[in-house]
Amino acid sequence: VPVYERIARVIAGFLSAPNGGLWLRDADGTYGPAGGDLATADAPRESGCRPFFDYLLQREWIYDLDETRDAHGRAAAVQPPAWMLADPRFWLVVPLICEGTLVGFVIAGRSLAEIDLGWEEIDLLRAAGRQIASFLAFEQAAKRLAEAHQFEAMSRLSAIIMHDLRHLVAQQALVVENAARHRGNPEFFDDAILTIEHSVKRMTRLMDQLRGRALSQET
Secondary structure, three states: OOOOHHHHHHHHHHHHOOEEEEEEOOOOEEEEEEEOOOOOOOOEEEEHHHHHHHHHHHHHOOOOOHHHOOOOOOOOOOOOHHHHHHHHOOEEEEHHHHHHHOEEEEEEEEOOOOOOOOOOHHHHHHEEEEEEEEHHHHHHHHHHHHHHHHHHHHHHHHHHHHHHHHHHHHHHHHHHHHHOOOEEEHHHHHHHHHHHHHHHHHHHHHHHHHHHHHHHHOO
16 A cells, blocks of 8 residues: 555544545645545645645644534634535544644544544644654655755766767767868768768767666666
8 A cells, every 4th residue: 555545544543534635745835635535636736725724733733624614614713725625525634744844634534433532632643643744754855865866867967968969069060061172082081981980879879878777767
């Protein structure tokens, strides 16, 4: 089972809920579905509703969507996104907070058992949210580091390729420049053929290197 789906299941399991969904914050600050029955690929994404997410972050609040639904929003300290209220499967929003950042949240489905959500249950969800958020923050940092290393390697490869291409272009340009002056010189054309042959071999080698690198990245 993918790790994001397991995270959604763990939080839902604390509440005896059959399903849950994980939303993660991307580099642009948008919360997108990452895994779980309630956070499939076609689930809503949220880039607005800043007051709601600030409320979750500042108060580390376990938000009961049913309370807002029952009061028709009148008693709510802050309004969640409309799509959360619109889906009757959604019950609790559990924030995932690490070092002052809301890295994501889990929405738990409705419990199969009658649960009185007291302070012990809330504290358990908060503690689980902190641990999960720390793991996710570490994973995202490791992913960014790997991407940075890959970018650095590609930059080095590009520099090598550009150096070789400039050298090959210079050779070909020299042949073209001298062709008019040595039109009737057989030795020049023999040298020109050798130069072109050498260029073709180097270009073929470069293409093979690029093809090999692309295949290694795919696997």
